[in-house]
Amino acid sequence: MMEALNGLLSGFGVILTPANLYLCFLGSLIGTLVGVLPGVGPLAALALLLPVTFTLSPIGGMVMLASIFYGAMYGGSTTSILLNIPGEAASVVTCIDGHQMARQGRAGPALGIAAIGSFIAGTLGVVIMTFFAPAIAAAAIRFGPPENFALMVLGLICTLFMISGSTIKGVLMIALGFLTATVGLDVVNGRERYTFSSVDLSGGIELLALVIGLFGVAEILSNVETMAKTTLLADRIRGLWPSLADWHASWRAILRGSGLGFVLGLVPGGGPVTAAFMSYALEKRIAAQPDRFGKGAIEGVAGPESANNSAVAGSLIPVLSLGIPSNPVTALLLGALIIQGIQPGPLFIAQRPDLFWGIVASMYIGNVFLLLLNLPLVGLWVQFLRIPYRVMFPVVLLLCVVGTYSANKNVFDLWVMLGFGVTGYVLRKLEYDLAPFVIAFVLAPLLEQSLRQSLVMSSDGAMILIKRPVTALLLAASVALTFLMFRRRTKTEGGLP
Amino acid sequence: MFERTLNVFWIVLGASSAVYAWSLGMIGPAGPESGLFPFIASIIVSGAGIVLLLRPATHARALDFPQGGSLWRVLGVILGLIVMAVGMPYLGFSVTSFITMIILLRTVDRSSWISAVTLAFISTASVFWLFGQMLGMALPRGPWGW
Numbered sequence: 001m002m003e004a005l006n007g008l009l010s011g012f013g014v015i016l017t018p019a020n021l022y023l024c025f026l027g028s029l030i031g032t033l034v035g036v037l038p039g040v041g042p043l044a045a046l047a048l049l050l051p052v053t054f055t056l057s058p059i060g061g062m063v064m065l066a067s068i069f070y071g072a073m074y075g076g077s078t079t080s081i082l083l084n085i086p087g088e089a090a091s092v093v094t095c096i097d098g099h100q101m102a103r104q105g106r107a108g109p110a111l112g113i114a115a116i117g118s119f120i121a122g123t124l125g126v127v128i129m130t131f132f133a134p135a136i137a138a139a140a141i142r143f144g145p146p147e148n149f150a151l152m153v154l155g156l157i158c159t160l161f162m163i164s165g166s167t168i169k170g171v172l173m174i175a176l177g178f179l180t181a182t183v184g185l186d187v188v189n190g191r192e193r194y195t196f197s198s199v200d201l202s203g204g205i206e207l208l209a210l211v212i213g214l215f216g217v218a219e220i221l222s223n224v225e226t227m228a229k230t231t232l233l234a235d236r237i238r239g240l241w242p243s244l245a246d247w248h249a250s251w252r253a254i255l256r257g258s259g260l261g262f263v264l265g266l267v268p269g270g271g272p273v274t275a276a277f278m279s280y281a282l283e284k285r286i287a288a289q290p291d292r293f294g295k296g297a298i299e300g301v302a303g304p305e306s307a308n309n310s311a312v313a314g315s316l317i318p319v320l321s322l323g324i325p326s327n328p329v330t331a332l333l334l335g336a337l338i339i340q341g342i343q344p345g346p347l348f349i350a351q352r353p354d355l356f357w358g359i360v361a362s363m364y365i366g367n368v369f370l371l372l373l374n375l376p377l378v379g380l381w382v383q384f385l386r387i388p389y390r391v392m393f394p395v396v397l398l399l400c401v402v403g404t405y406s407a408n409k410n411v412f413d414l415w416v417m418l419g420f421g422v423t424g425y426v427l428r429k430l431e432y433d434l435a436p437f438v439i440a441f442v443l444a445p446l447l448e449q450s451l452r453q454s455l456v457m458s459s460d461g462a463m464i465l466i467k468r469p470v471t472a473l474l475l476a477a478s479v480a481l482t483f484l485m486f487r488r489r490t491k492t493e494g495g496l497p
Numbered sequence: 498m499f500e501r502t503l504n505v506f507w508i509v510l511g512a513s514s515a516v517y518a519w520s521l522g523m524i525g526p527a528g529p530e531s532g533l534f535p536f537i538a539s540i541i542v543s544g545a546g547i548v549l550l551l552r553p554a555t556h557a558r559a560l561d562f563p564q565g566g567s568l569w570r571v572l573g574v575i576l577g578l579i580v581m582a583v584g585m586p587y588l589g590f591s592v593t594s595f596i597t598m599i600i601l602l603r604t605v606d607r608s609s610w611i612s613a614v615t616l617a618f619i620s621t622a623s624v625f626w627l628f629g630q631m632l633g634m635a636l637p638r639g640p641w642g643w
């Protein structure tokens with residue numbers, strides 16, 4: 001406990017410099033903007049700004065990227081409540097009751113409770129993270145390659161468990177992610193794999209080109225397909241502070257959302273989107289009058305908005321303390337750290353306490369920035385909604401090009417981005433979930449390395465994965481989860497999963 | 498039909514990739530070779546493709562291809578990106594972006610020439626100033642030095 005508090009104090013020492021505070025504020029500002037504007041998700045924004053962080057210190061870069069992630073959760077509610085259009089995926093469920101409240105002239109309290117609930121949940125999430133992450137890292141420090149391998153397998157199975165579409169398609173996406181990651185030189189022996197003698201491919205597929213293509217370009221292609229020549233407008237907002245009755249109805253939902261969001265953030269495949277949906281379902285199920293939901297129930301805004309913010313803190317724990325991302329955004333954060341020469345994992349907190357505690361401390365400060373940005377300045381964000389998408393998307397496309405090119409200064413990456421953009425657009429139409437692909441792509445080098453190290457250190461080949469108790473337990477959990485998943489899907493879909 | 502073809506593609510991709518991975522070697526005297534991990538992944542790709550192909554016909558979705566104006570907008574974006582990738586090494590970022598923006602605004606948005614040129618100039622100059630000047634990113638320059 002005291003160790004964590006001391007660490008946190010040292011983190012504040014790291015973050016409380018003008019440069020880092022500025023980056024935290026800038027990230028919060030960009031995150032809010034990304035959340036407010038439909039069609040630009042936090043993942044695409046992080047990918048676009050990742051090259052900018054190469055010129056910053058590791059702490060400055062990570063603080064900015066993390067604050068964009070949680071900032072987007074705050075901003076997403078604004079568009080959902082005012083326009084019934086989710087600013088980003090985790091705010092989809094906020095549309096249901098948030099927009100109904102706006103139609104009843106209660107947009108102010110809806111925005112107010114979303115921002116305050118987000119602040120409370122975000123802060124609670126970081127408080128739990130402060131004490132929880134070092135404990136997990138301390139437990140995982142005893143892990144060897146076989147345990148790491150089993151843990152990553154379990155993480156991928158959990159990802160499959162949480163995806164909305166076909167499980168088989170999810171399995172296929174994971175395997176394709178692995179295959180794509182093996183393009184380039186084998187780090188163990190320098191042998192070329194799947195390069196077809198191309199110099200451009202020998203360096204492997206660039207993470208940024210892949211992510212910007214799959215999530216930036218594919219999103220633009222989907223949006224322009226159904227683009228309407230309209231400008232989004234919203235009415236003037238009055239009275240942001242919720243009434244006593246609103247508080248009475250919301251405080252339990254905020255606390256429940258905070259807890260649920262944090263737990264779901266921890267689970268690979270979970271994260272803010274799942275947390276928001278689960279929180280809404282929970283609030284509706286336990287409500288005394290469930291028929292109020294969908295007609296402007298404030299708990300339907302407070303719970304999910306709290307859950308998606310708390311999930312951000314939860315989802316940072318596995319990536320920082322175990323080196324395992326739970327969703328594509330944290331996979332990109334992991335990629336950002338690796339590019340900076342830092343390998344997150346059980347030793348991360350011990351080896352880079354400045355970085356870990358600096359990120360944690362920045363989240364306390366970032367939540368305060370976001371509350372200030374989202375309550376008094378909500379009118380400013382509404383003005384941004386007046387920019388028509390038909391004007392906005394060419395600029396976003398230019399940013400995609402700049403973001404992709406700047407990683408390696410290589411035009412070949414633009415072709416990779418275009419290829420993955422078109423592929424992502426088609427696969428989304430066929431209901432393939434792209435999140436497992438990105439997570440598998442990022443995890444593949446670590447997974448392959450752990451597997452190879454495990455087999456090298458074993459005298460019984462693959463039996464090492466069963467003989468070690470923790471590994472066996474984790475793999476047994478993976479098998480059990482797989483069985484449950486196939487049984488559930490077969491029951492609900494009445495055929496092959 | 499499209500999804501069925503795609504499922505066949507997964508099977509072929511997985512099989513050919515597995516054959517290639519096998520040629521890289523599986524297990525050698527020093528332990529696992531370069532081909533082991535991609536071989537396992539390839540087998541999973543092929544296996545998943547087979548399962549998807551064997552699913553009842555109701556599971557196979559028809560691809561909802563864009564048509565008419567939607568198709569033009571999607572193709573306009575793809576064309577714009579192709580122009581960027583082809584033109585940037587020769588014309589530099591600024592000129593290629595300007596041309597791409599005009600293509601996008603004319604094909605996707607059907608803007609008038611005046612508003613397309615104005616918006617293309619403002620957005621290209623803003624992005625170049627922000628990333629090329631303020632953030633110091635080395636964006637490709639054309640024969641004119643900008």
